[in-house]
Amino acid sequence: MTAAVPAISLRQARVRYGPLEALHGITLTAPGPGLTVLLGRNGSGRTTTLRALAGTVPLSGGAVVWDGVDVTRVPAYERARSGMCLVPERQAVFGSLTVRENLELAAPAPDPALDAYPQLAPLLPRRAGTLSGGEQRMLAISRALLSDARVVLVDEPAQGMSPAVAARTYALLAALDACVVVAEQRLPPALHGARAIVYELRRGTVVFGGEAAELRPRPGRPSIS
DSSP states (O other), rough: OOOOOOOOOEEEEEEEETTEEEEEEEEEOSSEEEEEEEEOTTSSSSHHHHHHTTTTOOOOEEEEEEETTETTSSSSSHHHHTTTEESSSSSSSSSSSSSHHHHHHHHHHHHHHHHOOGGGGGGGBBHHHHHHHHHHHHHHHHHHHHOOOOOEESSTTTTTOOOOHHHHHHHHHHHHSSSSEEEESSGGGGGOOOOEEEEEEEEEEEEEEEEEGGOOOOOOHHHHO
C-alpha cells in the first residue's frame, strides 16, 4: 500500500525582508496529489511563498503545516530529507558538473529522466553550466522527477522552453503522485480549463483562490495566455 500524499499549507503566513513585509498573512493549501499554481507578477510574493513552504526563508508570523504537522521551525534540509524538493528559478543545477553527474545525484540511473526529456541524452557529457536556459530547466525538472519527492516546489518550471516542451513539462508534473506547487507569472496554456488549483497573489496577499477553469481576465491581472 502506498502512503497517502499529504497536503501542505500556509496559515496566516508573514515573511519580512528587513523592514519590508513580503507576505501579509496569507493562507493557502496545496492538496496532494495534485497541481497548485501560484500566479502573480514579479513582486507579488509567489517566489517568497515557495521559499516559505520549503523553509529557505523564515516566517515572521503564521505557520507552515505539512501533513497535519506544524513544520514552521523545521529547517529546510530536514524538510528535504522528509520528501520535499525545491527547484528554484535560478541556480537549480550544479553548473560545474556534467548533465550525467547532475542526474546521478538524484538517482543512480538517468533513464527515467531521458525518457521524460530525450533532448538531454546527447548532452550527458556536457557541463550543466554550458547549457541553454531551457536545457537547464529540463535538467532541473528531471532531477525533481528522479527525487521521488512527496512535495515538489518549482519556480517557473517552463522558463526558456519551447511551447511543446513546456506542455510536456506540465504533463510530467501533473502526473506525479505528489503535491506539486509551481509559481508562474501567467497561467500556462497547458492548464487552461484544467483542474489545477490556482492562487493569484498580488503584493503579498491572495486575491483569488479556486480552480484554473474559474480564472477570468480582469483589469490588472496577468494575461492567462
